[in-house]
Amino acid sequence: MLQLTALQGQDALVNALIYVPCIIGCICSVLAYMKVNSVKIEVPSKEDLSSALVTAKSSDAAANLKMVEEMKRIAGFISDGAMTFLMQEYKYMLAYLALFSIILIVLTDKETTISFIWGGLTSIICGWIGMKIAVFTNVRTARESWISLARGFEVAIQGGCVMGLSLVSVGVVNLFILIMVLQQYSKKSDQQFYEAVAGYGLGGSSIALFGRVGGGIYTKAADVGADLAGKLAAGLDEDDARNPACIADNVGDNVGDIAGMGADLFGSFAEATCAALVLVASSPDLRAQGWCALMYPVLISSIGILIGIVTLAVYGKIYPVTSEVPTSVETALKGILNLSTLLMTPTVILLSKACLPATFTMAEGGPTVTWWYCCIAIMLGLWSGLAIGYVTEYYTSSTYQPVREISETQKQSAATGIIYGLALGYLSCIVPVLLLGITILIAHSLCGMFGVALAALGMLGTMTMALTIDAYGPISDNAGGIAEMSSLPEYVRERTDLLDAAGNTTAAIGKGFAIGSAALVSLALFGAFTVRAKISNVDILDPWVFTGLLFGAMMPYAFAAWTMKSVGEAANDMVIECARQFPGIMDGSKEPDYERCISISTDASLREMNKPGLLVILSPLVAGLGFGKNACAGLLSGALVSSVQLAISMSNSGGAWDNSKKYISAGGLGPNFRKGSPAHENSVTGDTVGDPLKDTSGPALNIVMKLTAILSLVFGTAILQYSNAQGGPFWISP
Numbered sequence: 001m002l003q004l005t006a007l008q009g010q011d012a013l014v015n016a017l018i019y020v021p022c023i024i025g026c027i028c029s030v031l032a033y034m035k036v037n038s039v040k041i042e043v044p045s046k047e048d049l050s051s052a053l054v055t056a057k058s059s060d061a062a063a064n065l066k067m068v069e070e071m072k073r074i075a076g077f078i079s080d081g082a083m084t085f086l087m088q089e090y091k092y093m094l095a096y097l098a099l100f101s102i103i104l105i106v107l108t109d110k111e112t113t114i115s116f117i118w119g120g121l122t123s124i125i126c127g128w129i130g131m132k133i134a135v136f137t138n139v140r141t142a143r144e145s146w147i148s149l150a151r152g153f154e155v156a157i158q159g160g161c162v163m164g165l166s167l168v169s170v171g172v173v174n175l176f177i178l179i180m181v182l183q184q185y186s187k188k189s190d191q192q193f194y195e196a197v198a199g200y201g202l203g204g205s206s207i208a209l210f211g212r213v214g215g216g217i218y219t220k221a222a223d224v225g226a227d228l229a230g231k232l233a234a235g236l237d238e239d240d241a242r243n244p245a246c247i248a249d250n251v252g253d254n255v256g257d258i259a260g261m262g263a264d265l266f267g268s269f270a271e272a273t274c275a276a277l278v279l280v281a282s283s284p285d286l287r288a289q290g291w292c293a294l295m296y297p298v299l300i301s302s303i304g305i306l307i308g309i310v311t312l313a314v315y316g317k318i319y320p321v322t323s324e325v326p327t328s329v330e331t332a333l334k335g336i337l338n339l340s341t342l343l344m345t346p347t348v349i350l351l352s353k354a355c356l357p358a359t360f361t362m363a364e365g366g367p368t369v370t371w372w373y374c375c376i377a378i379m380l381g382l383w384s385g386l387a388i389g390y391v392t393e394y395y396t397s398s399t400y401q402p403v404r405e406i407s408e409t410q411k412q413s414a415a416t417g418i419i420y421g422l423a424l425g426y427l428s429c430i431v432p433v434l435l436l437g438i439t440i441l442i443a444h445s446l447c448g449m450f451g452v453a454l455a456a457l458g459m460l461g462t463m464t465m466a467l468t469i470d471a472y473g474p475i476s477d478n479a480g481g482i483a484e485m486s487s488l489p490e491y492v493r494e495r496t497d498l499l500d501a502a503g504n505t506t507a508a509i510g511k512g513f514a515i516g517s518a519a520l521v522s523l524a525l526f527g528a529f530t531v532r533a534k535i536s537n538v539d540i541l542d543p544w545v546f547t548g549l550l551f552g553a554m555m556p557y558a559f560a561a562w563t564m565k566s567v568g569e570a571a572n573d574m575v576i577e578c579a580r581q582f583p584g585i586m587d588g589s590k591e592p593d594y595e596r597c598i599s600i601s602t603d604a605s606l607r608e609m610n611k612p613g614l615l616v617i618l619s620p621l622v623a624g625l626g627f628g629k630n631a632c633a634g635l636l637s638g639a640l641v642s643s644v645q646l647a648i649s650m651s652n653s654g655g656a657w658d659n660s661k662k663y664i665s666a667g668g669l670g671p672n673f674r675k676g677s678p679a680h681e682n683s684v685t686g687d688t689v690g691d692p693l694k695d696t697s698g699p700a701l702n703i704v705m706k707l708t709a710i711l712s713l714v715f716g717t718a719i720l721q722y723s724n725a726q727g728g729p730f731w732i733s734p
Contacts, residue, residue: 011291014355018176018298021305025169025464028309032158032165033133039140039155041075043068044147068143070486074247075139078478081251081598082135085218086128086259088602093124093210100206100617104199107718111182111196116714119203122174123266127211127259129170130163134258134471137162138250138478145479145495146488149323152495153332156475157468161312163262164468165305171266172302175200175273179298190294194274194281195532195716201271201525202714204263205707209613211263212703213563216696218605219252219260220567222597223695225574227688229582241485244581244592245574248601250481253474255605256695261470261510264702268517269460271710273297275524276453278713282531283450285360296355300378300457303347308464311340323495330502333469337509340462341386348378348458362448369447377443377451381458381520384435385513391435392512392648395428396655397505398663402427406660407669407683414685417660421686425653425693429645432512436519436644449527456520459513470510473503501662508655511699515647518702522640525709529636532716533629535727538637544728545634548623552638555619556646556704560697562612567692570604616704620711624719630727632712632719639708647701654694657686 043064097120104113137159145152178200186193226245230236236243276297280286286293319335321328349372356371394400398407402424410417443451480496529535538545577600584590619639624632661683665675673679712719722730 014292014295014299018295018302019173021302022169022173024309025165025305028312029162029166029169032162036133036137036140036155036158036162039144041068041072041139041143044143067486067488071139071142071482071488074241074482074485075135077247077594078138078250078254078482079135081247081594082131082254084598085251085255085602085605086131088606089210089214090124092606093120093207096206096210097121097203104714107715108199109196111186111188111193112199112714114182115178115197115199116203118174118178119200119270120207121203122171123204123207123211123263126167126170126266127207127263129166130258130262130471131254133159133162134254134475134478137475139482141475141479141499142482142486142488142492142496145483145499146492149326149329149495149498150321152479152499153321153329156472156479156499159475160468160471161464163258163471164464164466165308167262167266167467168269168301168305168308168464171204171269172298172305175270176298190281190287191278194277195713198274198278198528198710198713201267201274202710204270205267205703205710206617208263208267209616209703209707210609211260212700213609213612213696214605215256215260216692216700217563217566217570217608218601219256220692220696221570221574221604222248222252222601224567224571224688224691225578225597227684227691228571229575229578242585242592243578244585244594245578245597246481246485247594248574248597250478251598252601253477257474257507258471260699261514262467264514264699265460265463265467265517267703267706268456268514268521269301269463271525271706272453272456272460272517272521273301274710275521275528275713276450276457278528278531279362279450279453283360283362284364285357289357289360292355293357296351297453297457299351299355300348300461301463303351304344304461305464307340307343307347307462308468310343311336311465312468315339326498329498330505333472333502333506336465336469337386337389337462340465341382344382344461345379348382348461349375352378362450366448369450373446373451374454377447377454378458378461380439380443381455382461384439385459385462385516387435388432388512388516389509391428391431392508392652392655393505395424395652396508396659398659398668403656403659403663404668406656406686407663407679410660410664410682410686411669411673411679414682417657417682417686418689421653421657421660421690424656425649428652429648432516432648433644436516439520440523449524449530452520452527453524456517456524459517459520466510466513469503469506473500473507476500476503504655504659504662508652511651511655511694512648514699514702515644515651518647518705519640519644522636522705522709525706525713526633526636526640529709529713529716530633532713533632533720533723535629535633538630538633542630542727544628544630548627548631548634549638551619551623552635552640552708553642555615555639555708556643556701559612559615559701559704560646560650562615563608563697563700564692566604566608567696570601570608573600573604612700616707617711620708621715624712624715625722626729628723628728628730629719630723631729636709636712640705643701643705647698650693650698650701654690654692654698657683657690658694661687
């Protein structure tokens, strides 16, 4: 009786360690929203302006009032455009959830179907929260930057942390609620039950497909169209209000980098957790340990929420932002990641010792695993994620030599800049792949595929802060656009540019982080799939494996080609529309028709995402159900290896071209090579080529890796049934 009471008390403590951080995270998210909401969009007081580098223009009360009204109007356009796109996209998402649920209920079971719907709806809610807070915060960041750099930074970070804390908190608590509710009705064994719960990851990753691909096409169609029509053809500045595509461009920043990145990392978290749960449930020793061991993967993420809250509470004292030190913005953003990683390290050690037995095996007769092996696996993921982020920064930041080399070559021609940018992207694959290889090798050697799943969870352990600084980027970017289009004093745009420049650096770090975590998550899901489909080894000499391997390696190229072509077609439509409007805009007879350009991006993104989406969704099902589990295993292996290389190279080439343009614009090559010079025009061409690489095709390849793997896991039993005894297709006798 005493033992039973102790076990019940332990279970209650585990439940509290999951629920309480999520509740605190939601409360802190609401408090951050209230802090942002306290910023009124009005003319700053005389006291504030007196310390804000006042110019003659900013001291004119009537002019100030007019600028504030224009800020509200422009912000309204951006908010309405973002919500219009999101509502249209949600119709597609809900239709997909309904149709795919029918396939799931036929080929799997009701628990999997419920998990899939619940995961999809959770991802939709998280995307909506992120988008709403981003378009709410951007104009307030511009207003506070009118007063000081530090105040603008603080508002942007508060807006970002609403997304970071709320997304992870809602994601963790909804997964736990799903587990608790389904347990009341399911009669499955532990292993079968958590295989069904993996549907939650499938739902989240499916919505990420829409968010990443649809959002990526939208944002880059608008961005490329605005650059070609505004900068190169009409000679306008970045956010000139006369460019009818500039509002669509600002909307796209939120659509791609807020909703898209949020859905991507939510999918990674859901899939990594589900893969780890499946592997935990397959271990008799961990099942015998009880609820604390079963919930160990969920606890890693829930404790990460508390680490994020502590980081936000103390980073300002360690990394203060001041106008006197412009580089303090970038230092503070990097400091947030560094601090959260440091704080997470000892927490993981304590959690592992408390939840796991001293020694255990992942399968009967398997090698012995210790709790501190699991710690090592998590910390490998945690620190390699940070290292991959910094390697990405080295190759994409104008502070370092690679981007400056590209800038030098752009003095001669756009072609040489593009050649150097492509070479940079390929070179940038080396260190991240080595880091991933070392992480996988050690984690797998210590704990098998469970170690790989833990490494993925470790890399995602600081996801609250990764999402915070990622959302900060488009908020600051939008703030700069609003400042320029509203004709705020020039120093306001200079301050928002400082905020945005730091955001570009951390966005590059975030992309490296997302790609690395996607690779680990995909491999963890692959391991869970092999357990469910009863695959003991993947033999490359098997003709079905090799055929699947070749097709899987080809998939990312087809996917990237379709998405890039979609951006090009939509951007061409945007340029034609802008050219039609420019004569009337320039002579003052017409106002820019922003809504028409928003409509072009929206229609193109929703239309063009179907083909790449079907490729990713249908490929593992056709391979597994039509050609057997060996062909499916080969396809997953090829897609993973090929996607990692292509995603890193495309993202980093595009990021380098973007920052090369900014470096030249800021006078990095000297005063003779600023805006208007041939070198600057060449850099704009490179940036335009790189836009779909870094913000559409490259990041979306994360979904190719993850969605193919989670689909195979969820349909693992069906794939096993449609395979012959040798793992080939059912229609061939072994």
